[in-house]
Amino acid sequence: MIVINIAGVVLIGLIIWWFWLYKPTQIAVCEGDLLVTVENGSYSPTHITLASNTPATLRFLRKDASPCAEIVMIPELDIDRTLPLNETISIDLPALESGEYPFHCQMQMYRGLLSVE
Amino acid sequence: MTNSINEPAILNLPSQQLLIEGASCASCVNKIEAALSRVNGVEKAEMNLAQRTVSVDGSATTQSLIDAIRRVGYDAQSLKDKSDDDVLDEKDLADRAYYRRLMRDTFIALGLGVPLMIYGLFIGEMTVSTTPERIAWLVVGILTFVVMATSGRHFYIGGWKSILSHTANMDTLIMLGTGAAWIYSMVVVFVPALLPEMARHVYFEATAMIIGLINLGLALEVKARGRTSEAIKRLIGLQAKTARIVRDDKEIDIAIEDVLVDDLVRIRPGDKIPVDGIVVEGRTAMDESMLTGEPMPIEKSIGDSVATGTLNKTGSILFRATRVGKDTALAQIIYMVKHAQNSKPPIGRLADVIAGYFVPTIMIIAIVSGLIWLNIGPEPTIAFAVVSATTVLIIACPCALGLATPMSVMVGVGKAAEAGVLIRNGEALQTASKITAMVLDKTGTITLGAPKVTDVVLANAKSDEALLQMAASLESVSEHPLALAIVETAEERGVTLAKVENFNAIAGHGIEGVVDGKHLYFGNERLMRAQGIEIDAFLDKAQSLASEAKTPMFMAADGVLAGIIAVADPIKDDSISAIKRLQDNGLRVIMLTGDNRATAAAVAKKVGITEFYAEVLPQDKTDKIVALQMENEIVGMSGDGINDAPALAMANVGFAIGTGTDVAIESADVTLMRGSLHGLADAIAVSKATLRNVKQNLFGAFIYNAAGVPVAAGILYPFFGLLLSPIIAGAAMAFSSLTVVMNANRLRFFDAKNN
Numbered sequence: 001m002i003v004i005n006i007a008g009v010v011l012i013g014l015i016i017w018w019f020w021l022y023k024p025t026q027i028a029v030c031e032g033d034l035l036v037t038v039e040n041g042s043y044s045p046t047h048i049t050l051a052s053n054t055p056a057t058l059r060f061l062r063k064d065a066s067p068c069a070e071i072v073m074i075p076e077l078d079i080d081r082t083l084p085l086n087e088t089i090s091i092d093l094p095a096l097e098s099g100e101y102p103f104h105c106q107m108q109m110y111r112g113l114l115s116v117e
Numbered sequence: 118m119t120n121s122i123n124e125p126a127i128l129n130l131p132s133q134q135l136l137i138e139g140a141s142c143a144s145c146v147n148k149i150e151a152a153l154s155r156v157n158g159v160e161k162a163e164m165n166l167a168q169r170t171v172s173v174d175g176s177a178t179t180q181s182l183i184d185a186i187r188r189v190g191y192d193a194q195s196l197k198d199k200s201d202d203d204v205l206d207e208k209d210l211a212d213r214a215y216y217r218r219l220m221r222d223t224f225i226a227l228g229l230g231v232p233l234m235i236y237g238l239f240i241g242e243m244t245v246s247t248t249p250e251r252i253a254w255l256v257v258g259i260l261t262f263v264v265m266a267t268s269g270r271h272f273y274i275g276g277w278k279s280i281l282s283h284t285a286n287m288d289t290l291i292m293l294g295t296g297a298a299w300i301y302s303m304v305v306v307f308v309p310a311l312l313p314e315m316a317r318h319v320y321f322e323a324t325a326m327i328i329g330l331i332n333l334g335l336a337l338e339v340k341a342r343g344r345t346s347e348a349i350k351r352l353i354g355l356q357a358k359t360a361r362i363v364r365d366d367k368e369i370d371i372a373i374e375d376v377l378v379d380d381l382v383r384i385r386p387g388d389k390i391p392v393d394g395i396v397v398e399g400r401t402a403m404d405e406s407m408l409t410g411e412p413m414p415i416e417k418s419i420g421d422s423v424a425t426g427t428l429n430k431t432g433s434i435l436f437r438a439t440r441v442g443k444d445t446a447l448a449q450i451i452y453m454v455k456h457a458q459n460s461k462p463p464i465g466r467l468a469d470v471i472a473g474y475f476v477p478t479i480m481i482i483a484i485v486s487g488l489i490w491l492n493i494g495p496e497p498t499i500a501f502a503v504v505s506a507t508t509v510l511i512i513a514c515p516c517a518l519g520l521a522t523p524m525s526v527m528v529g530v531g532k533a534a535e536a537g538v539l540i541r542n543g544e545a546l547q548t549a550s551k552i553t554a555m556v557l558d559k560t561g562t563i564t565l566g567a568p569k570v571t572d573v574v575l576a577n578a579k580s581d582e583a584l585l586q587m588a589a590s591l592e593s594v595s596e597h598p599l600a601l602a603i604v605e606t607a608e609e610r611g612v613t614l615a616k617v618e619n620f621n622a623i624a625g626h627g628i629e630g631v632v633d634g635k636h637l638y639f640g641n642e643r644l645m646r647a648q649g650i651e652i653d654a655f656l657d658k659a660q661s662l663a664s665e666a667k668t669p670m671f672m673a674a675d676g677v678l679a680g681i682i683a684v685a686d687p688i689k690d691d692s693i694s695a696i697k698r699l700q701d702n703g704l705r706v707i708m709l710t711g712d713n714r715a716t717a718a719a720v721a722k723k724v725g726i727t728e729f730y731a732e733v734l735p736q737d738k739t740d741k742i743v744a745l746q747m748e749n750e751i752v753g754m755s756g757d758g759i760n761d762a763p764a765l766a767m768a769n770v771g772f773a774i775g776t777g778t779d780v781a782i783e784s785a786d787v788t789l790m791r792g793s794l795h796g797l798a799d800a801i802a803v804s805k806a807t808l809r810n811v812k813q814n815l816f817g818a819f820i821y822n823a824a825g826v827p828v829a830a831g832i833l834y835p836f837f838g839l840l841l842s843p844i845i846a847g848a849a850m851a852f853s854s855l856t857v858v859m860n861a862n863r864l865r866f867f868d869a870k871n872n
Contacts, residue, residue, distance in 0.1 A: 041275030107519025
């Protein structure tokens, strides 16, 4: 019984760490142009870094038929685009200041992060 | 000019660009170019191997080119911008395919789940005690796995991928919930000895039913969502597919993507206007109601502008294209409505924050709930623990929370657009619903903004014409709205205008200048007083003109009063009823005008406004707005969007009153595409209805989760012995987000005019 309880508490700790505290090391670096695939409920890559003060283009390819995946938004930049299925949509980013710019679907179930460094 | 109907479009067509897939060598280039040049209508085909693009000149259709490339073993797609219409068609197709897939998944899962559930409820026990039972349940377990791998596949892949990317979504919860139920059941089947006898219960039916019900919920949601974008579909549907243009003296029908600026377009009765333009020949009446909400047809003749998507009623016209493609007013309206539909009012932000933490929090609650049942629950503790944890995972619905705001905003903004009201974003929508005071500019807002000369009163001038000549000459260089009325009247009476020297506009007072050697001052009473001109003998007359809502203007020549010209700006037909509507809604309605007090009072009285400020200089309008805000009013300001720009920006919500379809898209929070003030009341009514809908949705979603999760965890068990079945949780979860979409859809039937 004690073992199960401990396992439960450890699991809770793991959830907190994995979803909230973990800082990803696997980051895609965008140099000018990067393809982001929207598939199976997530953006791939999820974390993108970008050099500051350099314009770049993110190309989104939606392979996920769920209507949830239909819109991608970058609220900080006032960008919202509709993504037709199986089609690449380019989003031109202006030269950005350092900072974090989250991107997500309309309901925030699909989420990604653009870090400008 | 000849009228050759149905002549094929062969002239001056721009070249097409295609992206080739699968071409990697120089020999491919020759093969593709040769294949293309054999297509009917192709004049030249050139391929760029480095970019994998081919550019084709001539009249061949894109599809015939793609077909030709496919025949020689490659694939291609057009690089031309897709029209909104194409995008919409593709979306419809994709949605329909997705719906069919979800329904197929639903039938597969329920095909197993329903018989199992009926068995469990009415026929036998879902428990494992004998070996034949074990074998039977093993078969059912394998069948359930097949359901999971087919109907439930997208939940498992999506859930797993999202875990890997450190995000979690609804799929994660479904994966964990149904997965836990299945694994527990398989443990019961394979190693029942691990569990106490009471706990040897299988939950295969729960796994299958949950997968079926949630797929069903998603399918119905896809259908319902389609209806939320009806308004934008209607706008896109206004776009004509072809245009009849005149080139080289011939009339030809071409696709609207190929119409260029300065093309001459022929429109016959019943035709839709394909691109924006200016009439160069003929006269007609246009139905602009689809864009502006204005039901009366608008007369158009040479020099008038016509807007894409409006309908020609009676005459035949020729017009010159001024804006095509993405630049037309209709395209911009569509863009703006889409953009606004995607934006969120501040009220939705809390839900966003919660959505970000929701799924992991539910996972933690599920574990805690399971542990509590294990430690202090009744026997069989392990079965209760698994059921409660599974039910918590399944009942929680982040989607209802996430959908609550966007769905209502989507429908509400679209609804407003149908009434000719363009709302810039979610924030404007929310603030518009809270407006307590509405400031109206007089000229052009309450009145038509097209003044007419009504009276000419002589003092020292020799004749009406002499007075009009002085005034019209001076006003001919002025930009004041009243200037045009005077110049037009003078021209109607055959007066020739003279040259003006040393012209000067005195803000808030009038104008001065030298005409025929005489130094003229033309303006209000203040101007005359400032210049020390004797007007006392005519003050009574001026006041009586003003009390009839006319604006008297004094003309002084070389220091002596020459006469008075009175101008009146007619009140719009429906201003009185619109203002009453605003007042009936509890709004404090205030009028601002640069006009004199007596005229302002007369207009205010006519339209039923008690609070007004006259002789307000343009720069002081902003101060009035600030003063109202200091009184804790949430201020809406409406004006023509050009002169009033600073005041519009200062107000909590700025309403730009558009003149017809020439929309002032950039200037205001809300743009009214027709001149009627009813647009203000419509905008507020739609905003209130939308915000009410958002609140209902958010409240429903919060309450659903806040009540559903504890009940699923078993909080009612100690008091009433009640523990939810995971199947009930699955049904509740599937229909909670559907309810949100359906509630948002109710807004489609909202009628702004009757609210």
